[in-house]
Amino acid sequence: MTLLVPFDGSALAEAALTRAVEFGEVFEQSVVVIAVVPQGNTTYARERGWIEADESFDTETIVSRLREQVTALAPDAAFRYERVPRAARAGSIAREIRRTARRSEASIVFIGSDNAGRLVTALSSVGGNVAADQTYDVLIVRHTD
Template sequence: MTFAVPFDGTELAEAALVRAVEYGNALDEPVAAVTVVPERKRYAREKGWIDDEDESFDVEAVIERLRDRVHALAPSATFEYERIREFPPEERIADLVERLALRHDPSVVFLGSDNVGRVVTPLTSVGVHVAAERSYDVFIVRQLSPPGVDAVEAHTEFYREDEATG
């Protein structure tokens, strides 16, 4: 079994990856980060992979930055990605993320999201669709700083001081 983390480089995705590593270390479980990269500038802008409309979108450079960030936060984690040409609806992206995660036979998916699990959830949330899968548990990370669990050693170098102290 593995702890899988959908990873798009956002702060909450980074927090979910770090949290998966913390729990993985405590429970001796490997961690896999999975990413879907649509080859469309609009999606890249929405994710913060590029800054403005005039900036060129180098898909390989984005994938490399995401891979580097995963390995900086979680050196032992595997990184798997899939490029897609279209800009599908969030549900289709979620299906692809889920398919990548399922390749690792996850026991838990660590999902960084401030939307998942609310009574009202935006329809444009990939996390909503990934969390709906019933073959694994879902650990939702909503805060950048870690919970206080004695068996889990927090990676304090990741957390900003003002967040780690509350």
């Protein structure tokens, strides 16, 4: 069994990763991090701080930066990434995360989100879509402290 953390580089994703590492130490479970990158979507990448305003989209650069961020927080975590089409919606990204959760036999998915799991969830919420899967437990991290 593993602990899975969807990671987009945000402060909440960092907090979720930190929590997963803490749980992993207590429960002696490994941590797997998954980043999902929409190919060629410069706007999406800039909104998440993956690239600067003057940089062009480059998957390897983005993945390298995310991997470095993960390694700084969780050196022992396994880092994986998946590519989705440029116009991928939240459902496509969530599908990749759920697929990774099943493949890695995740016991808990740690989601850094300020809106996942609320009674009313936006249709475009990746966190809400991942939290809806009943094959694993979900821990929602809503605060960075």
